[in-house]
Amino acid sequence: MSPETTPTRLDLKKTEQLTIEWQDGRTCTYSVSLLRSMCPCALCKLQRDQRDPHQLMTEQKKKKTALTVLPGNYAEPIVVKDASLVGNYAMKIEWSDGHDSGIYSFEYLRSICPT
Ligand SMILES: [Zn+2]
Numbered sequence: 001m002s003p004e005t006t007p008t009r010l011d012l013k014k015t016e017q018l019t020i021e022w023q024d025g026r027t028c029t030y031s032v033s034l035l036r037s038m039c040p041c042a043l044c045k046l047q048r049d050q051r052d053p054h055q056l057m058t059e060q061k062k063k064k065t066a067l068t069v070l071p072g073n074y075a076e077p078i079v080v081k082d083a084s085l086v087g088n089y090a091m092k093i094e095w096s097d098g099h100d101s102g103i104y105s106f107e108y109l110r111s112i113c114p115t
Helices: 032-037 042-050 053-061 106-111
Strands: 007-013 017-022 027-031 080-086 090-095 102-105
Touching: 017 032, 017 106, 027 032, 027 106, 090 106, 102 106
Parallel strands: none
Antiparallel strands: 007 017, 017 027, 080 090, 090 102
16 A cells, blocks of 8 residues: 555544544545545446536535435535554444445545645
8 A cells, every 4th residue: 555545543523523644644535425435446437427517516506406325415414423544454344324335445535635
């Protein structure tokens, strides 16, 4: 594993955010809603691929009227119910909506780092 994908500290606040400090000195903070919407499982990936990015923006602007149930666009905020490490390369997150098939590899988390 390279320093960029090796976490030295993982700090999960189940209703707010995940903070990861990496071995190369970078710190990434992910909101739980971002993590849910970026779920790497096959089903969520398919749903993301099928969405038109332009349409996504329109939906977000109309959030109060358009309540399409898709990752990252829920009426109620989704929070983390449970999380566990998978080997030394990934973490598995169980969500309050019952979804638990997403395995977030550290490589993937590093690639979606928003900060
Ligand atoms: Zn998923």
